[in-house]
Amino acid sequence: xxxxxxxxxxxxxxxxxAIFDNLNKALGFVPNLYATYAHSDTALENYLNFSxxxxxxxxxxxxxxxxxxxxxxxxxxxxxxxxAIGKMNGFTDExxxxxxxxxxxxxTKLNALAGLAKNITENRGKANQDVVDNFFNAxxxxxxxxxxxxxxxxxxxxxxxxxxxxxxxxxxVAQPLETTEV
Numbered sequence: 453x454x455x456x457x458x459x460x461x462x463x464x465x466x467x468x469x470a471i472f473d474n475l476n477k478a479l480g481f482v483p484n485l486y487a488t489y490a491h492s493d494t495a496l497e498n499y500l501n502f503s504x505x506x507x508x509x510x511x512x513x514x515x516x517x518x519x520x521x522x523x524x525x526x527x528x529x530x531x532x533x534x535x536a537i538g539k540m541n542g543f544t545d546e547x548x549x550x551x552x553x554x555x556x557x558x559x560t561k562l563n564a565l566a567g568l569a570k571n572i573t574e575n576r577g578k579a580n581q582d583v584v585d586n587f588f589n590a591x592x593x594x595x596x597x598x599x600x601x602x603x604x605x606x607x608x609x610x611x612x613x614x615x616x617x618x619x620x621x622x623x624x625v626a627q628p629l630e631t632t633e634v
Contacts, residue, residue: 456488456617464490471496484619485529485610503606507599512541516551516562517603520569523552523629527611529619531626552629564590565600572604 457463461472461482468490475482489496507514515538522530531552538548547558554570556562564587571583587597 456491456619458484458487458619459490460487465493467493468496471500481622483533484622485533485614488613488617488619499609507603508593508595509599509603512543513562513565514603515541515543516556516565517569517600518607519548519551520554520566521573521604521607522611523554524570524573525608525611525615527614528626529614529621529623530607530611532621532623535626536623549627549629552626561590561592564592568597568600569604572601573608577601 461469464472464487472482472487472490475486486496486500489499509517515534518530518534519538522534535548538551539545543551547556550556550558551562551566554566556566568579568583568587572579584597587600592600
């Protein structure tokens with residue numbers, strides 16, 4: 453397997469250099485996965501525009517989806533990043549582990565969302581009807597369903613990029629999820 457480097461600011465085009473500068477101002481660093489997008493002259497800007505687009509889901513709900521999807525797709529980079537972001541959004545370590553497993557016993561509505569995100573990802577878009585019904589019964593709308601599917605796609609892109617490139621994780625590494633499910 454060929455090794456993917458994490459490009460530095462000097463190794464990317466002028467448009468990506470400007471994005472690196474903005475990420476440095478906003479986050480204090482350029483995450484390795486974002487830098488990896490910059491191997492393409494257009495992918496980083498396109499992805500950030502897509503990822504930061506308006507949605508009916510709250511920041512907390514987005515993290516529910518990000519964690520469940522990244523667990524199904526077994527992406528240690530995104531699990532690590534979204535564990536940190538999940539904590540910034542008020543989730544505890546225990547809640548984050550539960551969300552990664554596609555559950556939220558601490559919140560009925562988030563439980564339905566986590567279950568849907570996990571189910572959609574596991575079934576490659578063919579969600580089980582009972583899971584969709586549970587999502588609607590928890591108070592979500594058809595618009596929320598579409599936004600959830602879009603977010604599953606968004607996170608899957610990053611999961612796949614990391615799975616293919618294996619760039620180093622530059623967040624505190626998420627602990628493995630111990631499952632007792634059979």
